[in-house]
Amino acid sequence: MNIHEYQAKQLFEKFGIPCPKGAATSSAEEFSSCIDSLGEGLIVVKSQIHAGGRGKGTFTDGFQGGVKLAKTKGEAIDFANKMLGNTLVTVQTGPAGREVQTVYFTEGADIEKEYYLAILMDRATSKPVVVASTEGGVDIETVAEETPEKIFKAFVDPAMGMQAHQARKIAFSLGFEGKQAGACAKLIFNLYKMFWETDASMVEINPLISTPDGGVMALDAKVGFDDNALYRHKDIVEFRDLNEEDDKEIEASKFDLNYIALDGNIACLVNGAGLAMATMDIIKHFGGEPANFLDVGGGATAEQVTAAFKIILSDENVEGILVNIFGGIMQCDIIAEGVIAAAKAVSLDKPLVVRLEGTNVDKGKQLLAESGIEITSADSLADAAEKIVEIVKAQ
């Protein structure tokens, strides 16, 4: 689960990670009071969406920049009015962009130098890793590729937690000296504490900045959480913003279905994540475009299958459906019943290709054949994919 920058900054404050004072609102009427709550000087106006590249983004009405620096209160309000309710397109949003529903105002910071700092779980070592760089405010993957010597890492023993010397070493590697090195180390230490205690999957500060008065602070904040651990973080679940999620994905999550919307026109319904991915791949292999990823899980009920059908059919781009089930624990006749119930419930009018294999396959095929629903059955995954691609293309 991802959260907005202003929410991440609330967590930063709680864990003692310095950042510029800020205030967020979803209401244009509160722009003025938000700005008044900040100190004198420059004001940064920031669109709040779950995507990076906001500063260089463009709104669909042509307005440039999802992050703007304002010299006066009037200018800040003007920028905020142009952002709120407008749709921001960045390199990460895709061409459709995201509607800005919250604007975040922060005090302008005096930047001496920009750095990069992140903590994430390293899969290769199974340990949290702190990644820092003297090159901040830029794309870290480019830095890693072109100047790997400017990236510093520290692997943290998960049982012992971050040690003070590890935080100090990173601060010194970044070139900090004296009291400022101490301030940086403390920030790193606190950031690790937050990463660990909140079950974050990633915390990223880009840029981290030093200020002429000897301070170190987080100018930006990007934080994601381990979905598997949300059950023990009720406070973080409160941060969930449904506006940032696809309606169909929200609906799917209610039924414990793994659904991800894609751009194609052939919907698929599969059991198992690996097979669901492979089904998308084989549709593409035969010249089609998958409309979604959908894993109904290992033990789906007829009710879940019906819900899954309704969700994939609510996608207007869908012109055909491929059901691919390898029944292990999930029995083919149960799936067949679900498919029949769903097809009737939604008055299915799109071509449907079904491939069943595994437990009770004959019973499942028989149920489908006797249902009176127009279904093309397939013998193998390749056969199924070829058939649905052909049918959709012929339409």
Add this chain to the structure above:
Amino acid sequence: MSVLVNKDTRVVFTGITGKSGGFHAKLCMEYGTKVVAGVTPGKGGQKFEDAVPVFNTVADAVENEGANAACVFVPPPFAADSILECLDAGVELIIAITEGIPVRDMALVKKRLLETDSRLVGPNCPGVITPDQCKIGIMPGYIHKPGTVGIVSRSGTLTYEAVWQVTCAGLGQSTCVGIGGDPINGTSHTDVIKLFNEDPDTEAIIMIGEIGGDAEEQAAAYIKEHVNKPVAGFIAGTTAPPGRRMGHAGAIVSGGSGTAEAKIAAMMDAGIVVADTPSDMGQALLRAWGKA
């Protein structure tokens, strides 16, 4: 013959009195697996299916029934504790089926695991099966047939797909190992490939991977260096959009790493015959084996 499990493996099921734990323990017993004990704290002294003694602790199951393998079916919030309990009780092989264990918990489990001589397979995996000898997990037993093909995979149903194709081709499996779809797991592709390579009765290998991480690349490098047995492979997720978790917690392309393209390239470089489609895994194996 096999790796990891065989007809002499003595299994304890943790969470045996739970709904899915009980259901699958029963199916494993019907398959012929020696399920010698169950563990549910507070239910020690009961019998599961009027046959299998239930204990309060894993240590009791090991001491009284000589369990040397464990199948963990405990719900996610308690699963890490159950694995740690198995480690403390000295269980040699722990197979964790549970899906949804927090990554933080697994980081701690992994740290402890490395201090012991035990092996953990999973979590979030279908389990391990040596056909006609021992099935520990949730895979449908009947699709398997004894043979000489070793199969290792991160995915459940995609493994069944490969198993079925191998069986339909008139061949069989030595052992099938599902290593699970989580970002932190106990046993890697490389670990299982090593076991298959050293097993005299495994003659050929199918390795199935998916997007995310670089475990497949590492396994490919190992195969290139050490394995002379024919290897076929498949990678799922060529069409997966970057930055999205595709069902499995570990199946994500982030920052340009973990792509299917990179994995497929590494596998081809290692001489692995990569299947064009998931329908082609059995045929790819035959091509790798010179039997096509």
